[in-house]
Structure formats: structure tokens, C-alpha cells
Amino acid sequence: MNDNMLASFRERQQSAATETVYETQCPFCSMQCKKKVIEEKRAGRAKYRTIGMDNPTTKGRLCVKGKNAYQHAVHKDRITAPLIKYNGEFHKSSWEDALAVIKQNIQHLQTEHGSDAISVYGGGSLTNEEAYLLGKFARVGLGTKYVDYNGRFCMSSAASAGTKAFGLDRGLTNRIDQIADSKCIILAGTNVAECQPTFVPYLEEAKQNGSFIIVIDPRETDTSAMADLHLKIKPGHDKTLGRLLEKFIVQDHFVDNTFCRERTNGYEELLEELDVLQPEELCKEIGLTVQDVHEAAYRFGSAASGMIFTARGVEQQTDGHETVRHFLNLLLLTGKIGKYASGYGAITGQANGQGGREHGQKADQLPGYRSIENPEHRRYIADVWGVEESSLPEKGVSAYEMMERIEEEEIKGLILVGSNPVISNPNANLVDKALSSLSFMVAAEMFMTESAAYADVILPTTSYLENEGTLTNMEGRVTLREASRPPSGQSKHDWQIISEIAAVLGKGDFFSYDSAESIFNELRLASRGGKADYYGISYDRIRRESGVFWPCPSEESEGETTLFSQHFATDNGKAYFYYDGAASRETKKECTSEAYPLFITTGRTMNHYLTGEQTQRSSRLIAREFESFVYVHPETASSYGVRSGELVVLASKQGETTLRCSISEKIRTDTLFAPMHWGGTQNINKLIAGDLDPICRMPGFKRAAVSLRPYKSE
Numbered sequence: 001m002n003d004n005m006l007a008s009f010r011e012r013q014q015s016a017a018t019e020t021v022y023e024t025q026c027p028f029c030s031m032q033c034k035k036k037v038i039e040e041k042r043a044g045r046a047k048y049r050t051i052g053m054d055n056p057t058t059k060g061r062l063c064v065k066g067k068n069a070y071q072h073a074v075h076k077d078r079i080t081a082p083l084i085k086y087n088g089e090f091h092k093s094s095w096e097d098a099l100a101v102i103k104q105n106i107q108h109l110q111t112e113h114g115s116d117a118i119s120v121y122g123g124g125s126l127t128n129e130e131a132y133l134l135g136k137f138a139r140v141g142l143g144t145k146y147v148d149y150n151g152r153f154c155m156s157s158a159a160s161a162g163t164k165a166f167g168l169d170r171g172l173t174n175r176i177d178q179i180a181d182s183k184c185i186i187l188a189g190t191n192v193a194e195c196q197p198t199f200v201p202y203l204e205e206a207k208q209n210g211s212f213i214i215v216i217d218p219r220e221t222d223t224s225a226m227a228d229l230h231l232k233i234k235p236g237h238d239k240t241l242g243r244l245l246e247k248f249i250v251q252d253h254f255v256d257n258t259f260c261r262e263r264t265n266g267y268e269e270l271l272e273e274l275d276v277l278q279p280e281e282l283c284k285e286i287g288l289t290v291q292d293v294h295e296a297a298y299r300f301g302s303a304a305s306g307m308i309f310t311a312r313g314v315e316q317q318t319d320g321h322e323t324v325r326h327f328l329n330l331l332l333l334t335g336k337i338g339k340y341a342s343g344y345g346a347i348t349g350q351a352n353g354q355g356g357r358e359h360g361q362k363a364d365q366l367p368g369y370r371s372i373e374n375p376e377h378r379r380y381i382a383d384v385w386g387v388e389e390s391s392l393p394e395k396g397v398s399a400y401e402m403m404e405r406i407e408e409e410e411i412k413g414l415i416l417v418g419s420n421p422v423i424s425n426p427n428a429n430l431v432d433k434a435l436s437s438l439s440f441m442v443a444a445e446m447f448m449t450e451s452a453a454y455a456d457v458i459l460p461t462t463s464y465l466e467n468e469g470t471l472t473n474m475e476g477r478v479t480l481r482e483a484s485r486p487p488s489g490q491s492k493h494d495w496q497i498i499s500e501i502a503a504v505l506g507k508g509d510f511f512s513y514d515s516a517e518s519i520f521n522e523l524r525l526a527s528r529g530g531k532a533d534y535y536g537i538s539y540d541r542i543r544r545e546s547g548v549f550w551p552c553p554s555e556e557s558e559g560e561t562t563l564f565s566q567h568f569a570t571d572n573g574k575a576y577f578y579y580d581g582a583a584s585r586e587t588k589k590e591c592t593s594e595a596y597p598l599f600i601t602t603g604r605t606m607n608h609y610l611t612g613e614q615t616q617r618s619s620r621l622i623a624r625e626f627e628s629f630v631y632v633h634p635e636t637a638s639s640y641g642v643r644s645g646e647l648v649v650l651a652s653k654q655g656e657t658t659l660r661c662s663i664s665e666k667i668r669t670d671t672l673f674a675p676m677h678w679g680g681t682q683n684i685n686k687l688i689a690g691d692l693d694p695i696c697r698m699p700g701f702k703r704a705a706v707s708l709r710p711y712k713s714e
């Protein structure tokens with residue numbers, strides 16, 4: 001080709017470039033940042049770029065994960081056709097054949113062993129429509145009581161605490177922009193700087209307005225770097241810290257007596273329990289100084305307004321419910337709730353961490369935050385679904401307990417939609433064993449994950465760029481993720497997959513939808529009159545108003561932006577203090593011993609998301625962090641003979657894992673930290689015990705007792 005020909009070839013190619021814009025929102029965390037993914041196609045090759053879009057919550061901001069989130073969606077690893085396993089190998093199949101295999105196996109297992117032989121396991125990445133449908137599918141399509149979801153590991157402590165104390169659980173009790181005006185902010189076990197980066201500007205604004213920020217975390221993080229006071233607590237001791245803060249608030253006369261008298265129950269009982277606490281002794285036990293704890297109480301008590309945010313650091317404990325309740329007590333004692341710039345936030349995690357916990361994926365729940373144990377609630381939902389109330393199953397068990405029932409072979413089949421339990425459950429070795437013992441498993445997935453590999457049938461699901469639906473963000477704002485990219489290969493939306501399985505099982509009449517919106521309209525009705533009331537929300541309204549807050553009982557309702565300003569959502573309109581005498585229970589906690597002398601706590605890093613299936617398929621994100629690691633304090637490293645950059649073995653009563661040692665002064669000497677984003681030999685959940693919080697069934701992901709030694713290859 002001569003120069004002229006080359007130039008005109010290039011020109012023709014350039015003019016042939018096409019640009020397609022997909023307006024969407026990030027599939028990862030609960031901020032739900034709005035963005036545009038721009039696809040530029042030239043000579044058959046596509047290039048992508050991402051830009052943030054303005055919206056009331058994140059104002060056009062994006063973090064590094066959101067900027068790169070298209071990479072997994074267009075990745076060559078996407079499963080694009082149904083797969084059926086024969087003789088241990090997966091083979092591509094048609095949808096008809098895959099559905100026929102599913103029908104035959106489910107019907108066989110249910111005939112032999114009863115309806116409860118099949119279980120359903122969902123996720124907080126699913127849209128409201130799909131979360132709702134999955135719960136309906138379990139109860140109406142399969143008639144099984146066994147349904148739960150990964151949010152059990154995420155939101156159950158905070159959700160149960162909010163429900164018991166305030167009568168209602170919504171991520172933030174206040175609109176997010178009120179943070180900027182709050183004068184004292186406690187961040188308890190939350191690392192927003194890495195986990196919800198677009199939340200951080202609200203804190204920065206508050207700081208500029210003179211707010212005092214207190215961070216409670218055993219580690220120094222990018223979040224604690226913003227703090228005026230960092231309480232570097234021993235892992236799993238936050239309940240005691242909460243009680244000490246209560247004691248100092250009372251002692252220093254920062255109690256709002258009118259609020260306690262008029263708007264709460266149980267104040268006197270709490271006071272009695274605080275009397276006996278010995279601060280010196282307890283502060284030593286939790287690894288803090290009396291001075292620092294006292295200052296925290298003083299700052300919060302004396303501030304004109306205040307907010308408390310909790311996340312998984314304090315919640316993923318076997319006493320997570322009680323711990324959160326003590327932090328809620330602080331709000332009640334000081335009357336810092338139900339007012340502008342004063343309130344609570346359970347920093348939700350997954351894209352739909354909020355909506356996913358409201359509409360029936362949980363073992364004990366029906367849509368709209370209704371209870372499966374309440375006869376009136378059952379009747380209402382049975383009516384909406386057009387079934388007999390008596391046909392609805394009873395309550396089942398929590399996510400990890402389903403794994404135990406599978407391992408015990410009481411549950412024979414599993415339908416997995418939107419989770420990767422081998423990496424995310426505690427006691428990963430048990431989960432591995434459980435999934436391999438199943439008689440039949442179906443997974444709706446985008447990728448061949450460690451969990452999907454156990455399936456007999458994998459159904460290819462669409463990605464967030466392809467699938468429309470509503471997601472409720474951290475604020476409690478219901479947002480609409482539009483979708484315009486065509487499904488990849490033969491993949492289908494989860495709602496189509498669920499409906500098609502229901503149809504082959506003879507339940508098609510209950511699942512005949514033509515769009516996500518048609519499911520939403522049924523959800524509106526099902527949630528009507530419930531605590532999470534979506535009745536007044538429609539796709540049109542969400543588009544017009546950039547999202548709508550729940551509860552929203554009518555089309556005229558504005559949706560509430562400051563909850564509990566007049567009354568709480570409890571039986572008598574008053575909030576409930578938590579005190580031990582109210583519900584003392586035996587709680588199993590991991591303790592160090594001679595054999596397992598160190599604590600390990602687990603969590604997240606900026607670059608990766610949960611079990612890593614998505615972010616590790618982004619070349620840019622994996623380049624930033626391509627393997628797991630464990631933070632070890634330099635003094636601890638020298639005592640245990642481990643060196644930076646080398647592999648180390650961590651062992652607990654449950655199992656072992658091998659990680660790269662990273663020496664860091666940011667962690668306590670008695671504690672290690674490792675992220676949860678890797679599987680295989682780097683799976684941190686091989687170390688975590690299966691003990692659960694007795695109230696909400698949350699595992700203790702944030703505290704295990706381990707040994708540490710250098711890795712030696714044989």
C-alpha cells in the first residue's frame with residue numbers, strides 16, 4: 001500500500017467509527033454513582049471510556065472501580081451460552097435443553113425428598129425487581145422455606161439493630177448532604193475512603209465546617225487519616241467501647257433528658273447497668289486509653305449535632321447486633337436522631353445492599369419488610385400473589401446455615417443467583433465440601449467462579465450494562481439503572497431466568513412478566529402498607545425526580561429525607577434502648593490462645609470488589625493489585641520470623657491460607673489484616689469460624705485467632 005492509499009484507508013476507517021453511549025450506574029458499591037460508558041468502534045475494534053454523570057447523591061464523581069467497571073462486562077471470560085455438566089465437564093447447550101435438565105432434577109428431588117430439598121441463594125447485586133422475584137420464586141415457584149442471600153453477611157446486624165431500636169431499618173436516616181452540617185461524626189468500623197470513595201467529599205465538607213471526626217478501627221486507613229481522633233481498638237471489642245461511651249456521656253451530663261423521657265423506652269434500665277462499669281479495667285481490655293475514650297464521649301456529647309455511621313468492622317461480629325445497638329443508644333441518650341444533621345447511617349455495601357434486604361430474599365421476610373411469621377403479612381402477600389396463605393412456607397435458615405444443611409444432606413439442591421459463597425462464607429472448607437455434596441446445583445452467573453464450578457447447569461446472566469432495574473442506594477433513594485447494551489451472546493436477565501425456570505416447573509402463570517417495570521409494578525403493590533413502602537414510586541417518577549426516597553406510600557408522597565422526626569416506627573412510637581438485662585445471650589467469640597496467639601481481621605481494599613470475580617477481570621484494576629496480602633506489624637514480624645514480600649502461612653482451628661507478607665505499622669501488634677478478595681489458597685475465609693450472632697445470624701468475619709509462620713516449600 002503506498003502512502004496515498006494508506007492515508008485514504010485511514011480516513012475511511014476513521015469516518016467509519018461509531019460511538020454508542022450507555023447511560024448506567026456503577027455495579028459495585030452502595031453509592032450507585034451514575035455514569036456514561038462510551039463505546040467507540042473502529043474497524044471492528046471497540047474502545048471504551050467512562051465519565052461520571054451528575055446526580056444528587058454522587059454529583060458526577062466516580063472512583064477507580066467505577067471508571068473501569070466496563071472491563072469485566074465486555075470480558076472474553078463472560079459465559080455466553082447455557083452450560084450443562086456431563087462427566088465432570090461443562091458443555092454448551094440450548095436454553096431448552098438446560099431448562100429441561102433443571103425441570104427433571106428439581107421435580108425428581110422434590111418428589112423424593114419434599115419441597116424443602118431445594119434451596120435458593122441470592123445476592124445484594126440483584127435489582128429490587130430480581131430480589132423480589134427470587135423470594136417469590138422460592139415461595140411460589142418451588143414452595144421451599146430455604147431462601148437466603150449474601151446480605152446476611154453484610155447487613156444483618158445493622159438491619160436487625162435498626163429494626164429493634166427504631167422500628168425501621170433504612171441505611172441513612174438522613175439525606176446524605178446533611179453530613180456536611182453535622183458537628184461530630186463517629187465512623188465505627190467503616191473505611192469509606194476505600195469502600196465508598198465518593199462519600200468522602202461529604203466528610204471533607206463537614207470538616208471544613210468545623211466537624212470533629214472520630215474513627216474507630218484497629219488499623220490506620222485512608223479514613224482514619226481524616227480523623228481528629230482515632231481509636232485503634234482491639235478487634236471485636238466495640239460493644240464494650242459503646243458501653244464506656246454511654247457511661248461517660250451520662251457521667252458528664254450530656255443526656256438529653258426530655259428526649260429520653262418522651263421518645264424512648266428502657267432508659268432507667270440502661271442507667272443501672274452503666275453504674276457498675278470500671279473504665280480503667282475495660283479500656284485496658286479493649287486496647288485504648290481512658291483519656292481517648294473519654295474525649296470521644298465528650299466530643300460527641302457536647303456537639304450541637306452528631307451522626308454515627310457503622311459498617312462491617314463493628315457489625316461482622318458474633319455480637320454485631322448488640323454492638324450496633326450500643327452505638328444507637330448513644331444517639332438516643334444525646335437526642336441526636338430525627339433531626340437535621342443528627343442521625344444514624346449503616347453504610348450499606350453492595351449496589352443494592354439496601355433494596356436487596358427489603359423485598360423477600362431473606363429467610364424470614366416477605367416483600368416490603370413484612371415478616372413471614374406474621375399471619376396478617378402472610379395473608380396480604382398471598383393475596384397479591386394469588387395463592388393460598390397456607391401454601392406459603394415458614395421461615396427458613398440463614399445463608400451459612402443453608403450451607404450446613406447442605407453439608408448434612410438435608411438440602412439436596414441449590415439455585416444460586418448473584419453470589420460466590422465458596423469465597424464469601426465463613427468456614428470455606430465446609431462450604432467447599434457442602435457444594436460438592438449437592439445432588440443438583442444451578443448457577444446464574446457471568447463467569448466461571450469457584451462456586452459456579454460446582455454447578456450442574458450454569459445459566460448465562462446479563463451484566464449491569466445490559467440489565468435494567470431499580471436499586472436503592474445507601475441513602476434509601478430508589479434509583480433506576482437504565483440499560484441499553486444488548487445481552488452478551490445468549491445471556492438473559494435474572495428475572496427472565498427465574499421466570500423461565502418457574503414456567504418449566506408449571507408455575508408460569510405466576511411469573512408472566514414482559515419487563516423489569518412490570519415486576520416493579522407488582523413489587524409496589526406487594527410493599528404497599530409495609531415498612532419499606534414503595535407504592536408511590538414509579539419508573540417515571542424516578543426518572544423525573546432523580547430517584548425517590550422510601551417510605552413512599554402514595555404518588556403524592558415526597559418520600560422521607562429525615563426519618564423519625566416526630567415518632568419512631570415502633571409499636572408505641574418510642575425508640576428502644578438496648579441493655580444486657582433485656583436480652584442477655586450466650587455469644588461465642590474467637591479468643592487467642594497459645595496455639596493461635598494473634599487476631600486477624602478481614603476487609604477490603606480500594607481496587608477490588610468482594611470475591612474479585614469482576615474487578616480481577618479488569619486489566620487496570622488487577623495491575624494495581626494482583627494478589628492478596630497480610631499486614632503484619634514490624635514487631636510482630638520479627639517475633640514470628642516473617643519478612644516483607646515473602647509468603648506466610650496463617651492457620652486457625654478451621655483451616656490454613658497462604659498470603660504475601662506486607663510489613664506495616666498501620667496495624668496493631670496483636671492483630672493482622674487481610675483482604676477478602678481472593679479465593680483458592682488465598683481464601684481468607686478458610687480461617688473464619690462458622691459461629692453466628694445469636695440474634696441476626698451474622699458470622700464473625702472481623703475476628704479470628706490465628707498462628708503465623710513463614711511458608712516453606714517442600
Ligand SMILES: Nc1nc2c(c(=O)[nH]1)N[C@H]1C(S)=C(S)[C@@H](COP(=O)(O)OP(=O)(O)OC[C@H]3O[C@@H](n4cnc5c(=O)[nH]c(N)nc54)[C@H](O)[C@@H]3O)O[C@H]1N2
Binds near residue numbers: 189191237312350609
Ligand atoms: N473497594 C471496595 N469497596 C467496597 C466493597 C469492596 O469489596 N471493595 N464492598 C462493598 C460491600 S458489600 C461492603 S459491605 C462495604 C464494606 O465497607 P466497610 O465495612 O467499610 O469495609 P471493611 O474493609 O470490610 O471494614 C471496615 C473497617 O473495619 C475495620 N475493622 C476490622 N475489625 C474491626 C473491629 O473489630 N472493630 C472496628 N471498629 N473496626 C474493625 C477494618 O480494619 C476496616 O478498615 O464496602 C462496599 N464497598
Ligand SMILES: Nc1nc2c(c(=O)[nH]1)N[C@H]1C(S)=C(S)[C@@H](COP(=O)(O)OP(=O)(O)OC[C@H]3O[C@@H](n4cnc5c(=O)[nH]c(N)nc54)[C@H](O)[C@@H]3O)O[C@H]1N2
Binds near residue numbers: 420
Ligand atoms: N472474611 C470476610 N468475608 C466476607 C466479608 C468480609 O468482610 N470478610 N464480607 C461479606 C460481605 S459484606 C458480602 S456483601 C459478601 C459478598 O459475597 P459474594 O456475594 O459471594 O460476592 P460477590 O463477589 O459480589 O459475588 C457475586 C457473584 O455474582 C456475580 N454477579 C454479579 N452481578 C450479578 C447479577 O446481577 N446477577 C447474577 N446472577 N450474578 C451476578 C458475580 O460475577 C460474582 O461471581 O461477602 C462476605 N464475606
Ligand code: SF4
Binds near residue numbers: 061
Ligand atoms: S465503586 Fe462505589 S464509589 Fe466507586 S464508582 Fe462504583 S458506586 Fe461509585
Ligand SMILES: [Mo]
Binds near residue numbers: 349350
Ligand atoms: Mo457487603
